Amino acid sequence: xxxxxxxxxxxxxxxxxxxxxxxxxxxxxFQYFMWYRQYSRKGPELLMYTYSSGNKEDGRFxxxxxxxxxxxxxxxxxxxxxxxxxxxxxxxxxxxxxxFGKGTRLHILP
Amino acid sequence: DAGVIQSxxxxxxxxxxxxxxxxxxxxxxxxxxxxxxxxMRGLELLIYFNNNVPIDDSGMPEDRFSAKMPNASFxxxxxxxxxxxxxxxxxxxxxLRLAGGSEQFFGPGxxxxxx
Numbered sequence: 001x002x003x004x005x006x007x008x009x010x011x012x013x014x015x016x017x018x019x020x021x022x023x024x025x026x027x028x029x030f031q032y033f034m035w036y037r038q039y040s041r042k043g044p045e046l047l048m049y050t051y052s053s054g055n056k057e058d059g060r061f062x063x064x065x066x067x068x069x070x071x072x073x074x075x076x077x078x079x080x081x082x083x084x085x086x087x088x089x090x091x092x093x094x095x096x097x098x099x100f101g102k103g104t105r106l107h108i109l110p
Numbered sequence: 111d112a113g114v115i116q117s118x119x120x121x122x123x124x125x126x127x128x129x130x131x132x133x134x135x136x137x138x139x140x141x142x143x144x145x146x147x148x149x150m151r152g153l154e155l156l157i158y159f160n161n162n163v164p165i166d167d168s169g170m171p172e173d174r175f176s177a178k179m180p181n182a183s184f185x186x187x188x189x190x191x192x193x194x195x196x197x198x199x200x201x202x203x204x205x206l207r208l209a210g211g212s213e214q215f216f217g218p219g220x221x222x223x224x225x
Contacts, residue, residue, distance in 0.1 A: 008152075032211030043114075043201050043216030044153070051210075088153060092211035097143075097166065102152030 003027050006089055006101030014109050019076040023089035023101045026070065030091040030099075033065050035074045038086040038103065047087070048074065079108045114217035116202050122223045128190040131220045133202030134183055139215070141208055144177055144187050145201040147219070153201070159185065160208070192224045 006023045013019055021035075031052055036044035048063040050056045050072075056063045062075040072091075076083055089101040115134040123129055135142045143158040157167040162179045170177070174193070179185040189196055199221050203214040 008149075034211055034213075041219075041221075043203070043219055044214075045216070046213045049211065049213070090211070094211075095209045097155060097158065097208065098211055098214065100153045100155075 003099050004089065004091060004101045007104055008102050010105040010107055012107040012109055013079060015079060015081060017079050017108075019074075019079050019083070019106060019108075021074040021076075021087050021089075021104050021106070023072050023091075024070055025072070025091060025099075027091075027093065027099075028067075028070070029093040031094050032092040032098075033063070033072050034090040034092075034098070035061075035063060036088040036090055036100070038088060040085070044088055044100075081108045081110050084108045114202055114204055114215055116200075116217035116220050118220060119218060120221045120223075122225065123192055124225050125193055126191045127224075128188065129192045129196075129222060129224075131187040131200050131202075131222070133185045133187070133217060135185070135202070135204030136215055137183065139204035139206055141205045141212075142179060142185050143203040143205075143214060144185070145203065145216075147199045147201060156187070158208075189222075192222075194224045197222055197224050 033050045035048040037047040038044040053067045060077045064073040086103040088103040092098045117132045144156040147153045156169045159179045199219045201219045203216045205212045205214045
C-alpha cells in the first residue's frame with residue numbers, strides 16, 4: 001500500500017459546481033497536510049496548508065483533515081475555468097520530507 | 111527574487127547521451143530537492159540537499175543518475191547514459207526548512223525526451 005493514495009482523474013465538472021478532491025494515507029505520523037496546484041507546463045504551487053485535524057478556509061477553497069479516517073479533502077466552491085489544473089495532496093510527519101500524491105487532473109467546463 | 115530557475119526548459123537527446131539539468135534555488139533557502147514527474151508515477155523525490163550536502167538519495171533510480179550541489183546557488187542532476195524510460199519532467203524545488211511541511215517552491219521544470 002502506498003503511503004498516499006489519490007485518484008488521478010480526470011475529473012470534469014461544469015462551471016459553478018462544487019468540487020471535492022480527496023486523498024487517503026496510511027502513515028499515522030503525518031501531521032502537516034497540504035494541497036499544491038499545478039497548472040499545465042508549470043511547477044506545483046502551495047495552495048492550502050493545514051496542521052493536524054480540522055478545517056481551513058481560504059476564499060472559495062476549504063481543506064479538511066480527518067486523522068481518525070486518514071482522509072483529507074479539498075473543496076472548491078463556485079468553480080471557475082481558471083481552477084482547471086492538477087491538484088496534488090501532500091503530507092509530512094513534521095521533521096521529514098513531504099510525500100506527494102500522484103495528483104488529480106481537474107477540468108472545469110465553461 | 112526570481113524564484114527557482116531551471117535550465118534547459120526542454121531537452122531532446124538520443125539514448126546513450128549524457129544529460130545535465132541545472133537548478134538555481136531561491137537565495138537563503140537551505141533545502142534543495144530534485145523531483146521527477148510522469149503520468150504513471152506522479153511526482154517522485156529523487157534526492158534532496160541540506161546546506162549543499164546530500165541527505166537522502168534513496169529515490170535516485172540507479173547509478174546512471176547523479177546529483178551535485180557545489181555551492182548554495184547551484185545544483186546539477188546528471189543522467190549518464192540516458193535511456194528512453196528517463197523521459198519525464200524534472201523539477202527542482204527549494205525551501206527554507208524541512209520540518210513542519212515547510213513550503214517548497216518549484217521551478218518551471220525541464221521536459222526531457224530521450225529518443
